[in-house]
Amino acid sequence: MRISVQGIGPLGCFGAGAGDLEALLAGDRVVHPEIARVERDGNIHEQPWFKATTSRLEEFIPRKKLRRIDRFSTMALLGASLAISDAGVSPDDLENTGIIIATGYGASGTTFSFLDSFLNKGDRLSVPTHFSNSVHNAAAAHISVLLGIKGPCLTVSQFDLSVPSAFFTAVNWLREERVATVLVGGVDEFNPVVGYATAGLNAGCSSPSAIAGEGGCFFLLSREDAGPGTGYASLAKVDMVDPGKTPVPDNSHPVILGSQGYGAGKGHGFNHSSLSYDSLYGHFPAAAAIDVGAACLSIKNKALFMPPQETGVDSNMIPGVPETILCLKPGNNNLWGAVTLESNTPDQETP
Amino acid sequence: MIKPAKKTVITGIGCLSGAGATLADNMDALFNRVRHLGPPKLFTTDHAHRFPVFEVPGEVDESTEGTGPGLTRTTRTTRLALAAAREAVARSGLTQRDFSAVKTGVCIGTSTGSSLNSIQFYDDYRSQRSPGLSPVRRYLSSNPAACIAERYGLTGPVQTVVNACSSGTDALGIASSWIEQGLCDIVIAGGADELTRVTYNGFISLMITDHEPSRPFDATRNGLNLGEGAGIMVLESEQHARTNGRVSLGSILGYGMACDGHHLVAPHPKGLGLKKAIDHALAFSRVPREAVAFVNAHGTGTRDNDRVESMVLADLLPGVPFGSTKGCTGHTLGAAGALEAAFTVACLNEHRMPPSVGFTEKAEEMPASPVTETMALKGNVAISQSLAFGGNNSVLVLEGKGE
Numbered sequence: 072m073r074i075s076v077q078g079i080g081p082l083g084c085f086g087a088g089a090g091d092l093e094a095l096l097a098g099d100r101v102v103h104p105e106i107a108r109v110e111r112d113g114n115i116h117e118q119p120w121f122k123a124t125t126s127r128l129e130e131f132i133p134r135k136k137l138r139r140i141d142r143f144s145t146m147a148l149l150g151a152s153l154a155i156s157d158a159g160v161s162p163d164d165l166e167n168t169g170i171i172i173a174t175g176y177g178a179s180g181t182t183f184s185f186l187d188s189f190l191n192k193g194d195r196l197s198v199p200t201h202f203s204n205s206v207h208n209a210a211a212a213h214i215s216v217l218l219g220i221k222g223p224c225l226t227v228s229q230f231d232l233s234v235p236s237a238f239f240t241a242v243n244w245l246r247e248e249r250v251a252t253v254l255v256g257g258v259d260e261f262n263p264v265v266g267y268a269t270a271g272l273n274a275g276c277s278s279p280s281a282i283a284g285e286g287g288c289f290f291l292l293s294r295e296d297a298g299p300g301t302g303y304a305s306l307a308k309v310d311m312v313d314p315g316k317t318p319v320p321d322n323s324h325p326v327i328l329g330s331q332g333y334g335a336g337k338g339h340g341f342n343h344s345s346l347s348y349d350s351l352y353g354h355f356p357a358a359a360a361i362d363v364g365a366a367c368l369s370i371k372n373k374a375l376f377m378p379p380q381e382t383g384v385d386s387n388m389i390p391g392v393p394e395t396i397l398c399l400k401p402g403n404n405n406l407w408g409a410v411t412l413e414s415n416t417p418d419q420e421t422p
Numbered sequence: 423m424i425k426p427a428k429k430t431v432i433t434g435i436g437c438l439s440g441a442g443a444t445l446a447d448n449m450d451a452l453f454n455r456v457r458h459l460g461p462p463k464l465f466t467t468d469h470a471h472r473f474p475v476f477e478v479p480g481e482v483d484e485s486t487e488g489t490g491p492g493l494t495r496t497t498r499t500t501r502l503a504l505a506a507a508r509e510a511v512a513r514s515g516l517t518q519r520d521f522s523a524v525k526t527g528v529c530i531g532t533s534t535g536s537s538l539n540s541i542q543f544y545d546d547y548r549s550q551r552s553p554g555l556s557p558v559r560r561y562l563s564s565n566p567a568a569c570i571a572e573r574y575g576l577t578g579p580v581q582t583v584v585n586a587c588s589s590g591t592d593a594l595g596i597a598s599s600w601i602e603q604g605l606c607d608i609v610i611a612g613g614a615d616e617l618t619r620v621t622y623n624g625f626i627s628l629m630i631t632d633h634e635p636s637r638p639f640d641a642t643r644n645g646l647n648l649g650e651g652a653g654i655m656v657l658e659s660e661q662h663a664r665t666n667g668r669v670s671l672g673s674i675l676g677y678g679m680a681c682d683g684h685h686l687v688a689p690h691p692k693g694l695g696l697k698k699a700i701d702h703a704l705a706f707s708r709v710p711r712e713a714v715a716f717v718n719a720h721g722t723g724t725r726d727n728d729r730v731e732s733m734v735l736a737d738l739l740p741g742v743p744f745g746s747t748k749g750c751t752g753h754t755l756g757a758a759g760a761l762e763a764a765f766t767v768a769c770l771n772e773h774r775m776p777p778s779v780g781f782t783e784k785a786e787e788m789p790a791s792p793v794t795e796t797m798a799l800k801g802n803v804a805i806s807q808s809l810a811f812g813g814n815n816s817v818l819v820l821e822g823k824g825e
Contacts, residue, residue, distance in 0.1 A: 112552045170681070176538055177584070185624065186544050194467045194623050202624035203687045203811060207536060207584035212812030215683040221695065224681035224814055225592060228536040229565050229582045236581045243599055247426070249702075264547055265538070268558045311579050403568055406580060 073295040074245055075415055077302040078158025080150040080256065081364040083286030083352040084121035088153050092288075092361070093368050095351055096376035102351070104282055109267050118270050120261050121284035121353035125149050131156070132217055139200060140213055143178035147210035147258045148217060150289035154254060155218070158291040158302070162218040169223040169250040170211050173237035173257040175230045175356025177207040180262040210258065222250050231329070231400055233257060234359035235408025238309040245294050256289030257360030261353075284353015288360035290367075295415065303367035305415040307395070313405050324395040324411075325375055327366055329359045345399070346378055359400040359408065366396040366412045373414075426602030426706075429660040431670040434516070435764045436509030436612075438502055439651030439751040440476025444509055448761070449768050451750050452776040453796055457635060459647055459752065464498075465619040471633040473626060475617055476649030476752030478502065495556075497564040498650075499535035502757070503614035506652035507570050510610070514656040515668060518575050524607035524662065527578035529597040530567040530654075531589025531613035533756035536582055539620045566614055578606050584756070587720075588679075588810035589613050590653060591759025591818055595677025597657055607662045613760035614652035621755065622648060628687065636723035636753075637780035638746035639732060639792045646722040649752025653760030672767040673821040675803065676707030682813030688726055693734035695815040700738055700805065703817035707803075714742050714819075715801030716775045718766045720809045721746020721792065722753050723780065727809055732788035739805075745792040749779030759808040763818050766806040770822025773799050 081088065084102045085095035094100040104119035125145050128137065131152035140148065151170075155162055185201035203209065208226040215224050223244065227236045234257040241255040261283055269283055292306060326345040352361055369375050375393055393414075400408040437444060440458050441451035450456070458479075461472035482501040496504075538561050546553035563569075567582040579600065583593045590613025597611030615621075625631045625648060632645035663670055680702065682695035689696070704711060717739060719731050723746075735744055747765050754761060769775045778792030785791075802824050807817045 110550055110552065177536065179538055182537060182539050183544060186539065186541060186620070187548070189623050190541070190545055190548075194469050194619070194626075197623040197627040199624070199627040199629075202627055205537075205624075206533070206586050206811050208586050208810070208812045208814065209686060212681070212686050212814075215681040215813060216685065219683055221681050221683040221698070223679035224585075224812065225596075225679075226584045227581055228584045229568060229580065230562065232568075232580065236579070239579055240581065240596055243596075243603055243605065247599055247603055249599075249706075264544065267547060268538075268555060271555045272558065272562075313577050403562065403565065406568070406571070 072246055074242055074292055074306040075295045075302040076290050076304050076306060076367050077293050078154045078291040079303060079364045079367050080153030080157060080289035081361055082146060082150050083123045083361060084284060085352060086124055087127040087149055089157055089368065092364055096365055096368065107263055107266050109263060109270055111267065116270065118266050119282050120266060121282060123286035136217060141178055141181045141204050143181065143260045144210040144213045146260060146287060147172060148214055150256050150258060150287050151214045151218065151254055154289035154291045162220065165220050165252060167222060167251040168220050169244050169253045170214055170220055171237045171241050171253060171255040172211045172226045173233035173357060174207060174228050175233050175259050176265060177228060178205050178209060179265055180260055181205040183264055230403055231356050232311060232402035232406055232408045233356050235309060235311055235400055235410055238410050241292055242306060242309050245292060252291060252293040254289060254291055256287055257357030258287030259285055259355045259357040261285040281354050284355050284358060286352065287357040288364040304370040304412040307413045308411040310409045311406050312409060324397050325393050327362045327396060327398045329362050329400040348378055362398045363410050366398050369393050369396060370412055370414050427604050428602050430598040430601045430657050430674045431660045431663050432655050432672045432767060433658050433663050433668045433670060434510035434514030434656030435671060435767065436506035436654045437761055437764050438478060438506045439754060439761055440478055440649050441750045445764060445768060452747055452765065455777060455779050457750055457779065459635060462617065462622060464617055467619060467622065469626065473631050473633050474635065474647055476647060477617055478650055495560050496569060497535060497560060498616035499532055499614050500564040500566050500569045502616060502650065502652040503530055503566045503570060503654065504573060506612065506654040507610055510654040510656050516656060521574050521576055521608060525578040526576045526608040527600055527606040528567045528570045528576055529581045529583065529593045529609055529611040530570060531583040531585065531593035531756045531760065532566050533584065533586055533589060533615050534618050534621055535566045535615060535756065536584045541619060570610055585814050586811035587755050588759055588808035588814045588816040589756035591763065591806065591808040591816040592679065594655060594674060594760055594763055595679065595816065595818055598674040598677055601657055601659050607659055609657045610654060611657055612652065612654035613757040615650055615754055615756040617648055617650040630724045632723060635780060636749060638721035638723045638748055638778060639728045639788065640781045641783040641785035643723045643725065643728060645724055647752040649754040651751065651754045651757045651761055653757055653764045655764065670823050672770060672823050674818060675709060675821050676703045676819040678703030678706060678817045680815050684813050687811055689730045689809055693730040695813055696730065696734045696809060697738060699815040699817045703819045707819040709803055709819055711739055713801060713803050714739055714805055715799045716804045717742055717744035718762045718804065718806040719744045719746050720807055721748055723748065729787055732790045736789035743775060743793045743797055745775060745778030759816065763806045763820060766804050766820050767822060770799065770802055770804055775799055
């Protein structure tokens, strides 16, 4: 069974939607990071980060319905709405649809707001709406409620492997015919606490391009019952592998590597040529979803996007028209996530 | 839906909760109506009422042979998961070599186990005290599924489900589908959650916590008691287990899941999502409704949850006995569904179900009431169901080992 990416909904510092991501990748759009001031050991450090823009959400959902929606869920709603719109369908047509969201840190800003509520005023004055919105699956719930999607609804969270993990189950839901379509995506938000933590953890690493960020990308997946040639690409394979024990999936194809900006995977035991776009939209767990979105655009456009030279990656490789692209994401515990996309145009369909 | 290529059997079960340190201890507590609840000892609060909880007593010992790097400083949630996994793996008779020989995955549900919510770290941060990063490193090295994979050297898929209170049910359902679809030969799956001041304050702030022992489905019910624990199962394809001479303790026949799309924290008033999830689970299982011997309900003791569950069960499964085990364990959040699935299988294998502790008085608004005494079971198939924040409804159809 082949699975088709019918629509994509990227959002981040570059804007919102496939066109905005493509403009960024093509070099037609330049984005400068915000600067967060992080106090550490009595000194103020300036930490650059890429801030997502979310203003387009009101194109899809009336503002009055968004009053109690936090930033994390706002981004998820926007990504989901964009993917549905990009696929050319209406939410009303998604009766037999599942929702899967991947997030590394969840609604961290709201989580800290909840802690503020009882640290400031005592346990008895904890704010319930902060608590209910801090739960990791709140974003999926808001998508279900506001877009009227009432199929299975799942949220997964395992840091950098969250996105491959979500795709893994999305593919399985389609294969077992649990649903006809899956709205799957990754989303993460930046906040100063996460910034403080990541800056501290990265201190001492030679990672000039490892700028923090936020945003994500959603996808509307379906079985290719509609016939080949629809949508962006086929989702050929999703796997999680330990490269120390299992060969990394066929990497004879172009590779997009979510690598924290650390020399595009060097140091992770990965020595093949690769592309990395971290320096364009930032590094965060759900950026792996934007990597997959970039791969979809490459396959659809039959052209690879070369990353800026300053990322330090080997960019003098990968000639030809990409028919297959492998998105790799190194994770904790020596596991890698691997999402393989391939062209689904009729003349390239394999028997 | 397509017919599964393989059947999922259960070859190991491990449980840890306020009711006991093993599955056997938990079952004893359920059938003997034992309730070990009291004010929280794991943390301090300034609530006027010390809302009672079901804590796992003392430090959780997860030490065992084969401890992997990075596991010495894990969160309590992960230690709970590892302790239950140890019991489940021991019961299965599987060794690390067995796991390595085939594709073995891990799928664990949790709620607090994936939240960066260290109160001390955050308080120091906001007070500009430049906190050290040990809590962050512990958080990053404590993903429950990843830690189990590391402990047992697993090379298959790894997934941590964060679907609030249905996480444990969902993890088992997803793991079962991995086996049915041939993606794994073995999966270690279940749920785990620790009790923290964050969830304690959160549920109290929502005004759904009882300051007395909870009374699921009772007319006087006034909320839930929180708990903590872990329930872990070793799942295998029937063929793999049989080929290797392992004893099946039961099976996961099917899994259904549907979202209400109604409200963030309240179930749909007519239980539409729950009905859909039950129907889907039975359809995936190819089990008729009349074959269901009993239902392990979510049964939290909150006004809305119990009313909706009672209504749905009376409508879809009239006359089928049901009960809640949360009167003995408390609501263990991400662990609840896995613990209760384990209890359900154990009940099928004992051919009896326990009384629904806390229930004494029928509620007028509820068309069906839980069992009040230990009841002999007729049949070898049961349902375990979970309702969650976000409107999630998740249902497992489980089978006992049979005669």
